[in-house]
Amino acid sequence: KQWYQRRVAITAGQFTFHRIHGSRIRLSNSSKTATRLEAAKFYDNGVVYSALPLSGHAKFVVQAQELAVGWSGSFKIGVILISPEVFKDGFQPPRYSPAMPHSWVWSSLSLHVGQDLKISYGSVNLEDLKKGDKLGMEISREGTLQFLVNDRSQGAAATNVYSTDKLVYGFVDHYGQAVTSTIGYVITQNQFTV
Secondary structure, three states, X not given: OOEEEEEEEEOOOOOOEOOOOOOOEEEEOOOOEEEEOOOOOOOOOOEEEXXXXXOOEEEEEEEEEEEOOOOOOOOEEEEEOOOHHHHOOOOOOOOOOOOOOOEEEEEOOEEEEOOEEEOOOOOOOHHHXXXXXXXXXXXXXXXXXXXXXXXXXXXXXXXXXXXOOOOEEXXXXXXXXXXXXXXEEEEEEEEEEO
């Protein structure tokens, strides 16, 4: 067996948000931009998922395009080991919380892992994000997850994300102040056997 690596840079034009999303989300820009509708009246139902699962060495970054005033809370970002297709019959969580199984979620200054909570994750409070800031995640080939703000790592959030046979999807929750985001870039690097 011979091992080699293939680096695939998927541009924002090729990688999109999934067709299944929160009830107040409108996708535009060929499904690369997500906007929570009626953001002045409602703070939730703004979840979007990556259209494709993340695998190998993966980096998924979105840019904050619009923020609203008057709400607490902001973007939440994470990975989930459930395909968005399970939500095709209608129900999906209006927002991500510690009660969401099979997920790692960064919210404000807290890291939620399933029903466990790790306080004070990262050096940036997501409620302080400004228009133009980049928010993302990176998963090593070994399954170590870290979150990023403006390409700066906030530290290891989880290990063994790839340890099950389930596919890993990225998600962004447009919650509270978070109104619009656009996919910035996605990079994957996989190992193949020949």
